[in-house]
Amino acid sequence: MEKSSPAKKLKKYVLIFSAVIMILFAVLMVHIYMVTKPVNYDNNNLQLARVDFKQTIDSSEAAKIRHFVASLPGVQNTMFNLQDGILVYGFLLGKQTSDNVFQQLMYQGHYKAEKFVPDEDMKTNSCPMAGKDRSSFVYRITAYIYKLLN
Amino acid sequence: MKKSLMIPVLLLAGASIFHTSCKKDEKDPEPEVTPAPTPAPTPTLYERVGGTTSVADPKNPGTMIEQGRLTLRSVVDSAIYVIAGDPTMTPYFGVLLGEVSANNTTGFAALSKNFTDFLCSATDAKNTAYAYKGLSMKDAHDPAKNNRMGKKANAADFDKFVGDIGTALAKNGVTTTNNKALVDDLVALLYTTKSDVVQQ
Numbered sequence: 087m088e089k090s091s092p093a094k095k096l097k098k099y100v101l102i103f104s105a106v107i108m109i110l111f112a113v114l115m116v117h118i119y120m121v122t123k124p125v126n127y128d129n130n131n132l133q134l135a136r137v138d139f140k141q142t143i144d145s146s147e148a149a150k151i152r153h154f155v156a157s158l159p160g161v162q163n164t165m166f167n168l169q170d171g172i173l174v175y176g177f178l179l180g181k182q183t184s185d186n187v188f189q190q191l192m193y194q195g196h197y198k199a200e201k202f203v204p205d206e207d208m209k210t211n212s213c214p215m216a217g218k219d220r221s222s223f224v225y226r227i228t229a230y231i232y233k234l235l236n
Numbered sequence: 237m238k239k240s241l242m243i244p245v246l247l248l249a250g251a252s253i254f255h256t257s258c259k260k261d262e263k264d265p266e267p268e269v270t271p272a273p274t275p276a277p278t279p280t281l282y283e284r285v286g287g288t289t290s291v292a293d294p295k296n297p298g299t300m301i302e303q304g305r306l307t308l309r310s311v312v313d314s315a316i317y318v319i320a321g322d323p324t325m326t327p328y329f330g331v332l333l334g335e336v337s338a339n340n341t342t343g344f345a346a347l348s349k350n351f352t353d354f355l356c357s358a359t360d361a362k363n364t365a366y367a368y369k370g371l372s373m374k375d376a377h378d379p380a381k382n383n384r385m386g387k388k389a390n391a392a393d394f395d396k397f398v399g400d401i402g403t404a405l406a407k408n409g410v411t412t413t414n415n416k417a418l419v420d421d422l423v424a425l426l427y428t429t430k431s432d433v434v435q436q
Binding site for chain 2: 127128129130131132133134135136163165166167170172173174176179180183184202203204207208209212213
């Protein structure tokens with residue numbers, strides 16, 4: 087039995103429409119890949135961490151703290167703000183963690199101190215990156231497609 | 237005089253007159269004019285911090301980097317530590333201290349590249365690989381255009397930021413004692429952005 091002409095036409099239009107949708111989706115995936123592919127950063131894995139001391143730290147104690155933290159594996163640089171009692175250090179992700187450094191420092195010196203952790207609001211509303219609005223539709227679709235491509 | 241000789245004589249006389257009138261006066265030669273020496277071009281700020289001399293990149297073994305960019309990046313990286321430890325700057329740069337998982341780009345890496353690119357462009361680096369491609373300073377510091385800017389910056393915080401850069405310069409051996417001109421020029425460069433950055 088011959089198919090009717092309108093049915094053939096409908097099938098043709100559905101195929102064309104599907105092809106257009108697929109092409110647009112492919113273009114979208116390429117675009118997302120192009121804008122989210124890793125940029126060549128010089129210090130890609132260098133992470134900063136901060137310890138806020140709740141006691142007075144003089145320059146010689148600060149030097150001891152810096153020397154101890156710098157001796158830990160994966161720690162790259164240290165800086166101590168004497169005026170505000172703040173230690174900042176950089177470490178390589180995958181080789182060290184800020185929790186471990188903090189624990190070892192406290193064990194070694196029994197200091198009154200806190201590990202500084204920025205809250206989500208601070209991560210969303212400060213430079214230079216991270217803290218994306220993970221509830222947004224755009225973020226969710228982008229993250230899904232990025233996962234498919236990587 | 238015979239007519240046959242008149243024409244050649246007249247031609248000879250005319251040529252003599254022409255030659256004489258056009259001949260340069262040997263008694264008063266034109267003075268030689270020595271052109272004024274072209275003044276050497278003023279080096280750009282990028283050239284003053286090392287320029288395009290190619291050196292080994294200590295952060296990327298096996299690759300080369302322009303000395304100018306290396307100097308600027310060293311100052312930027314030192315400055316980021318100072319900024320991360322400055323409570324005044326925490327609301328603006330708190331994400332630096334948000335720990336990401338391994339193989340993700342850290343806040344430090346992103347800020348180091350962005351700020352180094354900005355300084356390379358601002359100091360007249362010609363290498364297009366070092367060009368700043370981010371938002372304009374005005375848009376980058378406008379919360380309405382950059383949702384990562386939680387609040388508008390004020391003048392006091394901007395001055396503190398520049399002070400932190402000065403501390404970083406000193407950590408890299410550049411002070412007003414040993415290189416006042418360079419410090420002054422770098423600080424002046426940063427202050428050219430103040431009207432765009434300070435929006436409060």
